[in-house]
Amino acid sequence: MKEGKILIVDDNEDVLFALHLLLEAYVGQIRVTTHPEKIEQFMEAYHPDVIILDMNFKRDAISGQEGFQWLEKIKTVDPQVVVLFMTAYADTDKAVRAIKAGATDFIPKPWEKEKLLATLSAAMELRKSRTEVQQLKEQVAALGETAHDSQYEIIGESQAMQEVYSTIEKLRDTDANILILGENGTGKDLVARALYHQSPRAERIFVGIDLGSIPEQLFESELFGYEKGAFTDARKDKSGRLEVASGGTLFLDEIGNLSLPMQAKLLTAIEKREIVRLGATRTIPIDVRLICATNIDIHGMVAEGRFRQDLLYRINTIELHIPPLRERGSDIQLLADYFLARYAHKYKKEIKGITRDGRNKIQQYGWPGNVRELQHAIERAVILSNGSMLRQEDFMLRPAPQTSKNTSEELNLSLLEKEAIERALRRADGNVTRAAELLGITRFALYRKLEKLGL
Structure with a gap:
């Protein structure tokens, strides 16, 4: 033995x-x-x-x-x-x-x-x-809790998406940790699942957790689990997501929401390949492939001291950028037709397509909410439409921002920021550290702003 x-x-x-x-x-x-x-x-x-x-x-x-x-x-x-x-x-x-x-x-x-x-x-x-x-039971339970709506495949033929597909293909035989960057609604979770399905761990468990939807005080218990009696409501032992995902893949969505103390604990778990549950003293070995995603400028967070650089190095062996919908050209029409067929069937509507004016409207719209916003717009239009075609007026989209006003405001804000930095530097006699303190930002953030403004 x-x-x-x-x-x-x-x-x-x-x-x-x-x-x-x-x-x-x-x-x-x-x-x-x-x-x-x-x-x-x-x-x-x-x-x-x-x-x-x-x-x-x-x-x-x-x-x-x-x-x-x-x-x-x-x-x-x-x-x-x-x-x-x-x-x-x-x-x-x-x-x-x-x-x-x-x-x-x-x-x-x-x-x-x-x-x-x-x-x-x-x-x-x-x-x-x-x-x-017991571990299999917990994995099955975790699959039920974290299952995403995986019936949607990644749809897109644009050059921007072809580059994404190419990168996914190159990563099919690797076990490296991957960081997916992109705006809200671009489909980062679908890309994470595509990476998982083509990985060497495709036959093992996939566990996802949206850190943006979990209160900060629950991060630790969700990631690391807890022992019975660790806190008031801990009536029985519970495995954390890192433990449940051991042997498979853990998808940490919106990782930019992790607090600095939790970042330190996650880094330790990744480096030592072991965890300790809340209220416990024994260590539990783990073997997890991490796929992380965020819509936040995580490199900017590092510069501002809000995200650990050593953790960033650990989670982004490969960095994958997902393009916003406005940069995907004809994919807008492709996705619109896909969602139209889906929701016409769901709501039992005899809608054959979208009129030319309707297509022009959705093509010219900026889609700040990306694919998710397009999906909801098509679903709403299908529900409210009484005709056989979706028309321009069926799409209730947010009005486009006025470019000239925004540009003017941006220029004014840049000018004010430049003047404030110059004033702080003069008061600090050129000492960057002291100037950063006067401005209420970190020294790294000030260096970035100096470079951006050409000072």
């Missing part, structure tokens, strides 16, 4: 010494105690795989009643742990009762070495199987 952890509980120190001496060559770690009331403490701190439990303690020498009481407490703390009863007073009735209560097998006193080792080996295998089954 030479693996796993066992806890031996017996009120006879000679028995404990003999078992420890015998098993230390075959088991990874061994703990012993003569005090059954300390079992729960051992379980919380040591997390044994197998517990060898004496049935008869000094208070009740032969009935085994104490053993059954401690077995019940053990199963309450960890239902997956394997318990082997040890007794010199075994009989059929006790054996049947023990199995019904949750024990796995008996070890007789005195024991035979080969039988003892065989029983313990089988117990270790059972514990391993239970752990794997």
